[in-house]
Amino acid sequence: MNGRDRFFSVGAARTDITPPLDVPYLSFAPRHQAFGGVHDPLHARAFVVSDGIRRGAIIAAEAIGFISSVLGPDRDFTAEVRAEIGRRTGIAADHIMLAAAHVHSSPDSIDIRPLRESPAGKAWLEELIGKFGRLVEAARADMFEATLRIGQAEFPGHSKNRRGEGCLDDLVTVLLFESVDKARRIILVNYACHPVIV
Numbered sequence: 001m002n003g004r005d006r007f008f009s010v011g012a013a014r015t016d017i018t019p020p021l022d023v024p025y026l027s028f029a030p031r032h033q034a035f036g037g038v039h040d041p042l043h044a045r046a047f048v049v050s051d052g053i054r055r056g057a058i059i060a061a062e063a064i065g066f067i068s069s070v071l072g073p074d075r076d077f078t079a080e081v082r083a084e085i086g087r088r089t090g091i092a093a094d095h096i097m098l099a100a101a102h103v104h105s106s107p108d109s110i111d112i113r114p115l116r117e118s119p120a121g122k123a124w125l126e127e128l129i130g131k132f133g134r135l136v137e138a139a140r141a142d143m144f145e146a147t148l149r150i151g152q153a154e155f156p157g158h159s160k161n162r163r164g165e166g167c168l169d170d171l172v173t174v175l176l177f178e179s180v181d182k183a184r185r186i187i188l189v190n191y192a193c194h195p196v197i198v
Contacts, residue, residue: 009050009176011143012186015135017128019063019107020040022120026064026108042106044132046139047188048091049177056095057085057136058188061128063100065110071125072116084133091138098132102194144184146177159193 018041025035044061059081068078082093100109107116107124115121153175161168170190177186 006051006148007145008148008177009052009143010146010186011048011139011141012046013135013138013142014043014045015138016041017044017063017131019124020120022118023107024113024115024118025119026106026110026112031142039105042103044128044135046132046135046140047186048089048101048136048139048143050143054095055089055091056097057091057139058074058088058097058099059085059132059136060099060101061132063106063109064104065100066098066111070109070111070115071122077125077129080129081132084129088133088137091140092138093179096136144179146179146184146186149176149178150174151176155191166182 018038019035021035021036023036042062044059044063047058047060066077068076070077071080078098079093081098082096085091085096086093107121109125117127133186153172155171155172156170159168159170171191173190175188177188178184
C-alpha cells in the first residue's frame with residue numbers, strides 16, 4: 001500500500017432465480033415448447049460499491065434481458081426493481097444497473113412472447129423484484145474495504161461478429177477489488193460476447 005491507493009467499500013452476493021418448469025420457455029415460433037428440465041440453474045449476482053460518498057449497485061442476471069414493459073404497458077419493471085432496492089438499501093435509483101447475460105435458455109423477459117400472459121410467468125417476474133432487492137441488501141451487508149486494480153487486454157480470435165467484422169470488440173476488462181489483507185476479492189469481467197450454445 002502507498003499514499004496513492006484509493007479505498008472502496010464493496011460487497012457481493014448471489015441468488016438462484018431458476019424458474020419453475022411451468023414458466024414458458026423463451027423460443028421463437030414454432031418452438032413454443034415448455035421447459036423439459038433444468039440443465040443448469042440460473043443465478044443473479046449483485047455487486048455493491050461505495051467510494052465513501054456515493055453508493056452504486058449492479059445486478060447481473062442469467063437471463064435473456066429485461067424490457068421495462070415486461071409486466072405490461074402500465075408497469076415499469078426496471079423502475080420497480082430500483083425502487084425495491086432503494087427501499088431496502090437507500091441506494092439511489094440512478095445508481096442501480098440491471099444487466100443480463102443474454103442467456104437464451106431462460107424465460108422470455110424481453111417480451112417476444114409476453115411472459116405476463118402466463119400466470120406462472122407473471123408470478124416469477126413479480127418474485128424477481130423482491131429477490132433482486134434482497135440480493136442487493138445481502139451484498140450491502142457483506143461489504144469490506146478494498147483497493148481496486150484494473151486490467152485490460154485484447155483477446156482476438158475468440159469471438160466473431162456474425163454480421164461482419166466491422167464491429168467487433170476484442171477487449172477484456174477486469175476489475176479486481178481486493179481487501180487489504182488479500183483474504184477477500186471481488187472480480188468483475190467485461191467481455192462482449194453472445195453465446196450460441198445452451
